[in-house]
Amino acid sequence: MATTEDGSAVKMIPYTNETHQEVHQFLVWEAELLDSRRYEDWLNLFTKDVVYKMPVRTTKAHTLEESVLNGMDHFDENLYTLRKRIDRFETEHAWTEDPPSRTRHFVTNVRVYPSDENGELLAKSYLLLFRSRGDAHSPDLVSAERTDVLRRVDSGFKIARRDILVDESVLRTQNLAVFL
Amino acid sequence: MSINISDIVSDVEQGLIPANVYSDEEVFELEKERVFGKAWMFLAHESEISEPGDYVVRRILDDSFIVVRDAEGQVRVLFNMCLHRGMQVCRAEVGNASFFRCPYHAWTYKNTGQLVGLPHHKDAYGGDKGLRKDEMSLLSPPSVDSYNGMIFASLDEDAPSLEEYLGGYKFFLDFYTKQSEEGLDVEGPQRWRIKANWKIGAENFAGDTYHTPHTHHSVVEIGLFKEPKASKRKLGALYFADIGGGTTYHLPSGSFEEKVAYVGYPENMIESMKSVWSPEQQAMIAEAGFMPSAATILPNLSFVHNWPQINEDGLVVPFISIRQWQPVSSTETEVYSWFAVDKLAPDWYKEASYRAYLMCFGSSGMFEQDDVENWTSITTVAKGQLAKRLKLFSRMGLDKEGELLSEPVEDWPGPGRAFTGFGEYNQRSLLRLWGQYMLGNDPVRAKDFTPTPL
Numbered sequence: 110m111a112t113t114e115d116g117s118a119v120k121m122i123p124y125t126n127e128t129h130q131e132v133h134q135f136l137v138w139e140a141e142l143l144d145s146r147r148y149e150d151w152l153n154l155f156t157k158d159v160v161y162k163m164p165v166r167t168t169k170a171h172t173l174e175e176s177v178l179n180g181m182d183h184f185d186e187n188l189y190t191l192r193k194r195i196d197r198f199e200t201e202h203a204w205t206e207d208p209p210s211r212t213r214h215f216v217t218n219v220r221v222y223p224s225d226e227n228g229e230l231l232a233k234s235y236l237l238l239f240r241s242r243g244d245a246h247s248p249d250l251v252s253a254e255r256t257d258v259l260r261r262v263d264s265g266f267k268i269a270r271r272d273i274l275v276d277e278s279v280l281r282t283q284n285l286a287v288f289l
Numbered sequence: 290m291s292i293n294i295s296d297i298v299s300d301v302e303q304g305l306i307p308a309n310v311y312s313d314e315e316v317f318e319l320e321k322e323r324v325f326g327k328a329w330m331f332l333a334h335e336s337e338i339s340e341p342g343d344y345v346v347r348r349i350l351d352d353s354f355i356v357v358r359d360a361e362g363q364v365r366v367l368f369n370m371c372l373h374r375g376m377q378v379c380r381a382e383v384g385n386a387s388f389f390r391c392p393y394h395a396w397t398y399k400n401t402g403q404l405v406g407l408p409h410h411k412d413a414y415g416g417d418k419g420l421r422k423d424e425m426s427l428l429s430p431p432s433v434d435s436y437n438g439m440i441f442a443s444l445d446e447d448a449p450s451l452e453e454y455l456g457g458y459k460f461f462l463d464f465y466t467k468q469s470e471e472g473l474d475v476e477g478p479q480r481w482r483i484k485a486n487w488k489i490g491a492e493n494f495a496g497d498t499y500h501t502p503h504t505h506h507s508v509v510e511i512g513l514f515k516e517p518k519a520s521k522r523k524l525g526a527l528y529f530a531d532i533g534g535g536t537t538y539h540l541p542s543g544s545f546e547e548k549v550a551y552v553g554y555p556e557n558m559i560e561s562m563k564s565v566w567s568p569e570q571q572a573m574i575a576e577a578g579f580m581p582s583a584a585t586i587l588p589n590l591s592f593v594h595n596w597p598q599i600n601e602d603g604l605v606v607p608f609i610s611i612r613q614w615q616p617v618s619s620t621e622t623e624v625y626s627w628f629a630v631d632k633l634a635p636d637w638y639k640e641a642s643y644r645a646y647l648m649c650f651g652s653s654g655m656f657e658q659d660d661v662e663n664w665t666s667i668t669t670v671a672k673g674q675l676a677k678r679l680k681l682f683s684r685m686g687l688d689k690e691g692e693l694l695s696e697p698v699e700d701w702p703g704p705g706r707a708f709t710g711f712g713e714y715n716q717r718s719l720l721r722l723w724g725q726y727m728l729g730n731d732p733v734r735a736k737d738f739t740p741t742p743l
Contacts, residue, residue, distance in 0.1 A: 165479055168382040178383070180476035181628065183652045189600055190648055193511050197655055202507040205662035245669045246484060278382060279623060280481035283661045285653035 119231075122221040132232050132259065133219045135266050140214035143288055148195045151288070152188075156260055156269045161186040163253075163273035163289065183275065183285055198286075205286045212287055213239040224258070229269070232257045236273075236289055240282055249282035251275065253289055290315055298724035304687060304717050305680035311486040312671040316727075317619035324588050324726045325350050327445040329454045331590045331613055332356050332366060334475035334627070335438040342385040342400060349444060350616060354430070355379050356440060359401045360387065364435070366442050367402045368428035378427065402427040437466035438473060439611075449733050455586070456531030456733070457704025463570060464581045465592045465609050469561040471632035475611065476643075478625040479652045485664035486671070487589050487614040487622045488723070493660065494593065494612075495585035496529075496715025498522050498536050499685065504659050513648060513655060514597040523711050526579045526698055529741050530705025532722065532733065534715035535584025535592070545575035552580055552596040553605040555638055558631060572702040579707075585715075587722045589614040595656075599644050606638065608646035620668050626651045683720075686712030693743050706741050714741070 122129045142151040155161070163184040164177040186194075197203050218235040233256050241248040258270040273289050292315045297307055310316050332347045333356045344357035346369060353369035355378065371378050376393040379386075388405070390397045397406035404425040407413075414420040432443040434451035436459065441451055448454070455462065466473055493500065501522050508514050516522070516538050524539035540548045549559045563571065573579055585591045591614070596607040609629040614622050628646045630639050650657045670676065686708065688694055698707040708714055718740040725732035732738045 165477065168380070169384050170381040170386075178477070181479060182647065183479060185644070185647055190644070193513060193648065194653075194655065196511040197507045197513075200507045200510045202510060203659065204504065204507075205658040243669075278480065280479075280652060282481065283483045283665055284481070284658045286658045 119222045122223065122230075128230065129219070129221045132221045132230060132266065135259070136216050136219060136232065136234050136257075140216050143214050144212050146198075146209060148198055152191060152195050154266075154268055155188060155191065156267045157188055159186075159188050159191070159268060160270045161191060161268075161273075162271070163275060163285075166275050166278045168278055177274070183280070184273070184289075203286070205284060208243070210287060211241045214289075215239070226258075228261045230259045230261075230266075232259055238287065238289060240287060242283075251280065251282055251289065252277070255289065292316060292319075294319060294727050298728055300680055301720045301724050302717075303691065304682075304684035304713065306683050306720065308671045308676040308679040308681050310671075311489060311668055312620050312676065314619045317616065319727055320588075320616070321350055323729060324723060325444075325616070327443070327448065327726055327731075328588050329432070329434075329441040329443045329448065329451055330588075331586075331611075332440045332442055334473060334611070334629070335364060335435065335440060336473055336475045336632075338364065340385065342387050344379070344386060344400070345383050346379055346381065348615070349430075349442065352430075352444070353377065354442070355389065355427075357386075357400045359399070363401075364433075364440055365400065365402055366429055366433045366440070367398075368430070370428070371396055372404065372425055372427065373407075398427055402429065437462065438475075439466060449731075454532055454733050458530045458533040458586060460567075460570060460703045461528065461530065461533070461535060461581060461584060462586075463566060465584075465594065465611070465629065467565055468558060468631040469565060469633040473609075473629045474632050474639075475627050475629045477627035478613075479627075480623060480625055481652045482617060482621060482623050483661050483665055484621050485661065485668045486620060487616040488720075489664040489667055490612075490614045490622065490624070490660070491585045491587075491589050491591060492716040492719055493664070494536075494583040494591035495534050495719045496527050496536060496713060497583075498525055498527065499711045499713075500663075504663060505656050507659070508597075508649070508655050511655075512598060514595055516595075524709060525582070526577070526701075526707040526709050527712060527715050528701070528703065528705055528707035529715050529718045530703065531740070533584060533586035533590075534705070534718055536582045536715075537579035538582055539709075540574070540578050540580050542578065545571050548574050548578070548580065552607050554607060555635060558634055558638070561631070561633055569702045577698070577700075577702055585719060587719060588726075589616070593650055595645075595649055597645050597649055599641060599648060604641065606641040606645045608642045608649065610646055610650045612650075620672070624652075626657075683713050683716055686710075686714050687743075714743075 165181045167178045169176050215237040216234050220233045222231040224231050236253045238251040253273050253275040256272045257268050259266040260269045330349045333345050338358045341360050344355050355367040355369050357365050369378050371391040373396050376391050378389050395408050399405045404422045430442040431446040432448045525537045583593045591612045593610045596605050598605050611627040611629050613625040617623050630642050701707045721740045722732050
C-alpha cells in the first residue's frame with residue numbers, strides 16, 4: 110500500500126479504472142523496450158530530472174522495512190549517467206553484452222495510486238528479470254519491487270523517479286549490464 | 290590427489306600458468322588450507338562499525354565472523370558459532386547489539402564475546418560446578434590486527450604480525466587509506482556473484498594495464514575516462530613490494546599539488562595529503578610522476594582509484610574502491626565492493642566521488658561490467674582436460690631465457706621495485722607468493738625468498 114504523510118493508507122486506483130490500465134500498459138511497453146534492447150526509446154521514457162535508484166539490500170534483525178544498506182546503492186543514476194550507460198551499449202565495444210543477454214522482464218502486481226503532486230501518479234510493480242547468457246550457465250533471476258513516480262505528458266507518461274527494492278542482498282547475476 | 294602442486298608451482302614461477310588452476314577443485318581445497326588459512330585476510334573497515342555495538346558479519350571462506358565494536362569501543366572478531374551446540378549466533382548481516390542471544394537455547398553473549406547468561410544455570414548445569422560462564426567466550430581467530438582502520442584477521446596461530454606481513458606495501462596502502470589523519474569513511478559493500486575463479490580478478494588488479502585500452506575501450510569512447518588510451522597506459526609504473534603490487538598512471542608534469550589537482554582532488558584534501566604522506570610518498574606522485582590506480586594485496590584484497598568525468602560540465606573526480614574476491618568455489622567468486630572516501634573530504638566531493646565510483650566500478654560499474662565478462666569466460670573454458678595441458682603465457686616483460694627485457698625504474702622512491710611499460714611482473718610476483726603458500730612455505734619470513742627476483 111501507499112501511505113500519506115499522516116500514515117493513513119492511500120487507496121489504490123481500481124484495476125477497472127482507465128488510469129490503472131494506462132499505467133499497466135506503459136510498464137508492459139517499457140519491459141518490451143528493454144527486452145528488445147531499444148535503449149534509446151527506453152531512455153526517452155525518463156524525465157530530465159529523473160532519479161533512478163537501487164539501494165543495496167541487506168539482512169537486519171527485526172526489520173524488513175529498513176533492510177537496506179545506508180550509503181551504498183547498485184544504481185544511483187540521473188539522466189546523464191543513464192545516457193552514458195546507453196551510449197556505451199551503442200558503441201561496438203561493450204563486450205559484456207556482446208553477445209547480448211537474452212532477458213525477459215516479467216512485470217506483475219501493478220498497483221497505481223494518486224499522488225499529491227498535480228499531474229503525477231505513483232506506480233508500484235513487481236519485477237522478475239530472467240537473464241541468460243551463452244550456453245554454459247543456468248540463467249539468472251533478479252527479483253525486485255519498483256516504485257515509480259510517473260508524470261503525465263502528451264505521449265502518455267514519463268518516469269520522474271524509480272526506486273528499485275531488490276530482493277537479494279547478494280545478487281546472483283554477473284553484473285548490472287541490464288536495467289530493472 | 291591427482292594434481293602435483295610442485296609441478297604447478299614450478300610452471301607458475303616461470304610465468305607459465307596451467308590454465309586449470311582457474312577451475313580445479315583440488316587446487317581450491319589446497320588454497321583454503323594453505324593460502325586462506327595462513328594469510329592475513331581483510332574483514333572490514335573500522336568506519337563500518339563506528340559506534341559501540343555496531344557489527345557486520347563477514348567471513349574468511351567458510352568461517353563466519355561477527356566483527357563488532359564492543360561497549361568500550363574495542364573492535365572484536367567473534368566466530369559466529371554458539372559454544373553450546375553450534376548454532377549460528379548472528380543471522381543478520383549488519384546491525385547494532387549489546388548482546389547476542391542464541392535463538393536455540395538462549396545462551397547470551399556480551400558483544401565482547403563473553404558468555405554472560407544462559408537459562409536454568411543451576412538446574413541444568415549445577416551452577417558453576419557444571420559450567421563457568423566466566424571461562425567461556427566465543428572463539429576468536431588467533432591473530433587480529435588493523436592498519437589505517439582496515440581490520441584483518443589470520444587463522445594461522447603462527448602468523449607473522451600484520452605489520453610484517455604487509456611489509457613495504459604499507460607505503461602504497463597509505464595512498465588509498467590515509468589521505469588525512471582521520472582516515473576513511475567506507476560504505477557498502479555491494480555484493481554479487483560471478484562465475485569466475487578468485488585469482489583472475491586479483492591478478493588483473495595487481496598489474497594488468499595491458500587489458501585497459503581494449504577491454505575498457507568503450508569508456509574512452511563515451512568520454513567517461515580518457516586515460517586508458519594505449520599510448521598513455523604503458524607510461525604508468527607497475528610496482529610490487531613484499532605482499533602486493535599495483536598499477537599507476539603517468540601524470541603530466543607539475544608539482545605535487547598540480548598533479549593531485551589534475552585528477553580532481555580539492556585543495557583541502559591536497560593540503561591534508563601533504564601533511565600525512567612522507568616525502569618519499571609525495572615524490573612517487575610528484576617527481577616520479579605516478580598516480581596509483583589498481584592494486585592487490587595477497588591473497589584477494591584489491592583497490593582501484595580512477596578519475597572519471599561525471600557530468601556534462603566536464604567535472605573530473607577521483608574515487609577509491611576497496612574490493613575483495615571472496616571465493617565461493619573453484620569456479621565462483623562473491624565480489625565485495627566498497628566505496629571509500631576520506632572523512633575530511635568536503636560534502637560535495639563525497640557525493641561526486643560516490644557517483645564516479647558507481648559509474649566505473651561495482652555491480653553496475655561500466656569498467657567492471659566488461660572485466661567480469663572476461664573472467665567468467667576464462668573460468669568456463671578452464672574446466673576441461675586441455676586446460677590442464679595449456680600453460681598460459683604470462684611472460685610479458687621477459688625474453689625467452691627469462692631475463693628482463695627492460696630495466697626497473699631507477700630511483701624508485703618507494704619500497705619494492707617498479708617497471709614502466711607493459712609487463713606481467715606483478716602477476717608473476719603475486720603468483721610466486723601464492724605458490725610459496727601452496728607448497729606449505731612462509732614467504733613472508735623466508736630469508737631466501739622474494740616475490741621480485743628480477
